[in-house]
Amino acid sequence: MISFFPKPYPDELFYSVIARYFVRSGSNQPTVTIKELFGAIRAASIDLPCSFGRLIERLPTGTDYTSEGFIYNNTLYNFYSPFLGPEKAMRVKDLMIGDDGKGIHPMCGGNSDIHLRSEFLRFCPECLRKDKKTYGEIYWHRVHQIPGVLVCPEHRIQLLDSFVPVTRHNKFEYIAASEENCKLTKPKKRITTYSLDRLVEFAEDCGWLLANRLDSKPSSWFQEKYSEILKQKGIASCTGINDLQKLHDELIAYYGSRTFSLWNFNFTRIKSLNLFTKFKAFRHLLLIRFLAGGAGKFFESQHSKYEPFGKPAWPCLNPACEDYLQPVIKEVKITCCLNKHGKPMGKFSCNRCGFKYARRGPDQSENDRIRVSSVFEIGDRLREVVLDCCEDKRTNELSPKIIVEAFGKLGYEPFWLKNKKPQSIIKISTAHKKKSEIIKIEKRQMWVNLISKNPNAIREELKTLNTQLYFWLLRHDKEWYKANSPISRTGIHARKGKDWNALDAETLARVSPIVRELLESHSRPKRITLWRVGRIAGIWTFLDKNLDKMPETNAYLQRVLETTENYNIRKIRWAAEYINQQGKQMFRSSILQVAGISRLSAAIEKEIERQMHSQQIHM
Structure with a gap:
């Protein structure tokens, strides 16, 4: 003690x-x-x-x-x-x-x-x-x-x-501050007034952190908070995609290139906000001061969530609805309006009448809450009211013109239609619906034709034959696709009460031609692996999980699957044959270059010598 x-x-x-x-x-x-x-x-x-x-x-x-x-x-x-x-x-x-x-x-x-x-x-x-x-x-x-x-x-x-x-010869030495080692000298660097302000701000934030015992936050906490502020500043899109180039430029403009040079900080482009700040207190503080105006404001204040359309609830704008202009819509779906420089687009839907409208944001005033950019669904209630007013009672489709005429007869005067062309607001396009149905019919027929041409193909093989069609049906017509495709997990890898002997024979008959084709191909060799054979056959998952249950297939594949050395030897033979076909003299370096081999073993060296000797005999 x-x-x-x-x-x-x-x-x-x-x-x-x-x-x-x-x-x-x-x-x-x-x-x-x-x-x-x-x-x-x-x-x-x-x-x-x-x-x-x-x-x-x-x-x-x-x-x-x-x-x-x-x-x-x-x-x-x-x-x-x-x-x-x-x-x-x-x-x-x-x-x-x-x-x-x-x-x-x-x-x-x-x-x-x-x-x-x-x-x-x-x-x-x-x-x-x-x-x-x-x-x-x-x-x-x-x-x-x-x-x-x-x-x-x-x-x-x-x-x-x-x-x-800071780094001393005697690492065990503690040197106290004194007037002898703290001499008043002329500062080494000249600091402008603007840079001084930025440096003082940074030092104040550092002092605030030292003086306040803060709880440590996970990186996700910072990323979420940064994202909300960046949205409010217009540096991130409404969906949270950061404009990193704009952020870089604005940070440079705020701090000044002179300030960064005083820090000896080479501020190149920001590739990722998370990587830029990960475990780097200095960089965090740069962002915090720029975004929030200081560490104290950032950590102590509760930054509001980015709400370009304000807080719920929003009004229903269907003049035929009992809740017209009443705040009954509790949720808004926000997307990005790509053709308007990433501005938010809010989609609102009334659960009572089915009326759906969209508005481009962000809202600038309270009056914007009753503004409409487009109506893309009028709802069943308004549809019935409008159809009752139509002269032709047989019509089942509505156009913007018909809707506006019905509004006039019913005495409706939606404010969002004043001084505007109906076509610019009401986006209900029957032509689009007709076109979509035609496309769907065409896609279905293409899938039926594909199956008829390949009656024994499983879903994985059909996907390989026409990947684009497969994903279109999966996205736009999933139920029909399921009902009109081969049974899920068909072919050799989904049968109740599996007969493994029969499956073994069937699998062997399926993979052996693929191996033979890979070996006999005159193009650049591809290594024969279980993954490649399984992928080409369309049964990779089945092979990977059940190969041990099929002894004949297993034994065959163990004979033909290539190690790295065997594969390289086959590439040496192919390269030698390729050079001979070109009519060129064979050198060790040219064989290795054509084959694309850098690491050599004794067996590979021996094969190179054999190929070169073989060419000399035939010359």
């Missing part, structure tokens, strides 16, 4: 506390003093030290220090932890309390911010004077050592480099 321990100052780095202990104890043997404090020799760590548990055991009786207190108040843990995720943040804290600190820095981002780190410990001249006056001595501040902090958030002036290197 040690006899005393210095009381940490506000925002003092734990490294600085230990350095002041060295000074007060008069120690000139760092390793002996470190062992006295931690029970073992530990290298000095400036930002994320470990062995706090050992230190607490050796502190004088009656002190109220705790490992968590040191970690939260005197290290950079609070700067990194909010972005690590709950499990990783807890793991880092446990490592800092324990003795093994090797995994701490990799878990906090490793070398992702190495370009931001200073070669020397930094200090603020004004803080130095203030600390000397208040405490009678100076010390190293936490916020000044954060990677990317170039100015003091309190005094808005540029930080200066001390004479104490």
